[in-house]
Amino acid sequence: MEKTATNAISLDEAIRFIWREAELLDTQDYAQWLDLWTPEGLYIIPIDRDGDARIDQLNVAYDDAEMRAARTKRLKSGFSMSSAPSARTVRLVSRFVEEAGDDGSLTVRAAQQVVEYKFNRTRLLGADVTYRLVRDGDRLRLDHKEIRLLNSDDSLWGIGYLL
Amino acid sequence: MNDQQAEAIDFGELVQSDRVHTSLYRDPAIFDEEMERIFKNTWVWVGHTSEIPIKNSFVKSWVGDKPVIVTRDKEMKVHVLLNRCRHRAASICEQKSGKTSVFVCPYHGWSYALDGKLRAVPHSKVYGEDFDKEEFPLISLRTEIYNGMIFATFRDDIEPLDDFLGPAKKWIDLFMKQGAGYPVKVLGEHQFTFDGNWKIQLENTTDAYHFPIVHKTFLDSLDSETTNIFDVLGQGGWLEDLGNGHSVMVMIPDLVDLDENLDAPIPERFEALAQELREEGHDEDKVRRMVRAVGGGGFNLNLFPNVACSMAFFRVLRPVKVDQTEIRHIAIGMDGGPDAANRVRLRLHEHFQGPMGFGSPDDAEGWERVQRGSAAGDDLWILVNRGEQPLEGHAAGEHVTDVSAETGMRAAYDMWKKVMTA
Ligand code: FES
Ligand SMILES: [Fe+2]
Numbered sequence: 001m002e003k004t005a006t007n008a009i010s011l012d013e014a015i016r017f018i019w020r021e022a023e024l025l026d027t028q029d030y031a032q033w034l035d036l037w038t039p040e041g042l043y044i045i046p047i048d049r050d051g052d053a054r055i056d057q058l059n060v061a062y063d064d065a066e067m068r069a070a071r072t073k074r075l076k077s078g079f080s081m082s083s084a085p086s087a088r089t090v091r092l093v094s095r096f097v098e099e100a101g102d103d104g105s106l107t108v109r110a111a112q113q114v115v116e117y118k119f120n121r122t123r124l125l126g127a128d129v130t131y132r133l134v135r136d137g138d139r140l141r142l143d144h145k146e147i148r149l150l151n152s153d154d155s156l157w158g159i160g161y162l163l
Numbered sequence: 164m165n166d167q168q169a170e171a172i173d174f175g176e177l178v179q180s181d182r183v184h185t186s187l188y189r190d191p192a193i194f195d196e197e198m199e200r201i202f203k204n205t206w207v208w209v210g211h212t213s214e215i216p217i218k219n220s221f222v223k224s225w226v227g228d229k230p231v232i233v234t235r236d237k238e239m240k241v242h243v244l245l246n247r248c249r250h251r252a253a254s255i256c257e258q259k260s261g262k263t264s265v266f267v268c269p270y271h272g273w274s275y276a277l278d279g280k281l282r283a284v285p286h287s288k289v290y291g292e293d294f295d296k297e298e299f300p301l302i303s304l305r306t307e308i309y310n311g312m313i314f315a316t317f318r319d320d321i322e323p324l325d326d327f328l329g330p331a332k333k334w335i336d337l338f339m340k341q342g343a344g345y346p347v348k349v350l351g352e353h354q355f356t357f358d359g360n361w362k363i364q365l366e367n368t369t370d371a372y373h374f375p376i377v378h379k380t381f382l383d384s385l386d387s388e389t390t391n392i393f394d395v396l397g398q399g400g401w402l403e404d405l406g407n408g409h410s411v412m413v414m415i416p417d418l419v420d421l422d423e424n425l426d427a428p429i430p431e432r433f434e435a436l437a438q439e440l441r442e443e444g445h446d447e448d449k450v451r452r453m454v455r456a457v458g459g460g461g462f463n464l465n466l467f468p469n470v471a472c473s474m475a476f477f478r479v480l481r482p483v484k485v486d487q488t489e490i491r492h493i494a495i496g497m498d499g500g501p502d503a504a505n506r507v508r509l510r511l512h513e514h515f516q517g518p519m520g521f522g523s524p525d526d527a528e529g530w531e532r533v534q535r536g537s538a539a540g541d542d543l544w545i546l547v548n549r550g551e552q553p554l555e556g557h558a559a560g561e562h563v564t565d566v567s568a569e570t571g572m573r574a575a576y577d578m579w580k581k582v583m584t585a
Contacts, residue, residue, distance in 0.1 A: 080525050
């Protein structure tokens, strides 16, 4: 097939998708966020920054579709002390680098800074993030997101929102 | 703090049988005294033997506010060493865990073996003839182990660990049954800090009262069968003072002994795991044993002052400042056991524990709220008078109290008082 007629995803298209996802997370529009995902997609926040067999390691989060749905339901329930209210967040995602792509998918690496604020306290979480995006008809979907926090193997704190 | 200040505080007055004084959460002078009188005078949990599985392995830890390295030397002997060079105090190890035959101080290059002995000193001639390396090993704490749990103490003259644990040993043995025939092994750990006093966490491990309130959203995320299992106040559980500040809180009596009731139906949420284990060729008996153990035991064993065997994991606290504490939730599994079963254990741990679990962030928020609220009055008291009357005719004995009683807190504060006024 001709290159021009493929489903290839451009970096520009990927960045627009990632920024939209970032805004959905800051505004905590979790229903829309869930809809970004493929059914098989995994949302992972590892502890070990170098490992790759996440399934056999302890992670901060290792969410399939069911766990994502349960997690967002919990955060929005109003009954969780740490997320009612949760910290407010503002995040920046940048330093985009294309990793690998094929017809219909693209993996992108990026840097993320999340600033959170709650009860007189402002804190910062830095991370390297990897996204795998896939084309689904006229839209993109998130098929994999791994957030490697700078301090993932050190003490964190109760985080009442999504990274 | 100077001695005068310490003497001015009447520690005995601050802890009464049914209440403790708010200054226990807030006074930096009390915190400093606790680090001396408690953490330098009793057995303190530092690690699990599976964290140093082979010779020349090590893992960093703490005894109160003192940094230590837990090591296994080339003869397989376990040591707990202060992480402090004998020359001019530099920390000699900043790696969390690993394997080495020698620690080399990065400042002037003194090197130490894993048993603490000073092996080499660069340009040692300048020290003169009478410099004796044997005089400057890393400070080694007295170390004893019970069923894989490693404890250390600064004191050479206190009772053996066995006596300190006393009746708690039976519960440690029960807890370790979740290895389901395999040795228990550390699989990883969550770490988080909260801005609050360490004793707020010590209390919480023996606080079933908060569970249905604080953990409502965790309970809501479970299937109905599992929600019933986690009805921790409604199953006839109990709380028992085990002496020396230790206590056990039984929330799910059916899961006290994981070797029993193996004929019971397999819970729906573990059916897929059971099938996978059968397909791997494990016989039905072993499958049932592993599946029953995979969710952990039905109790929290609280050991004074810093560790709990909490259902399916170790919960370790480290006092950082009067109003800051670090918590470790150490996941455990079956050493050499089937990956499928250990994976289930990891996912269950992630579900509740850690910085983004469905339980821990709400706990941490609650503990911070205690610290924030306690600013409202140093002349007020913390009530720990819930459930003082023993349960009548309970199968566990005459002295046990309701599962939601504050008996475990009273036990811990009794010990606090004993040690602080000794
Ligand atoms: S401080 Fe360690 S060698 Fe000098
Ligand atoms: Fe809790």
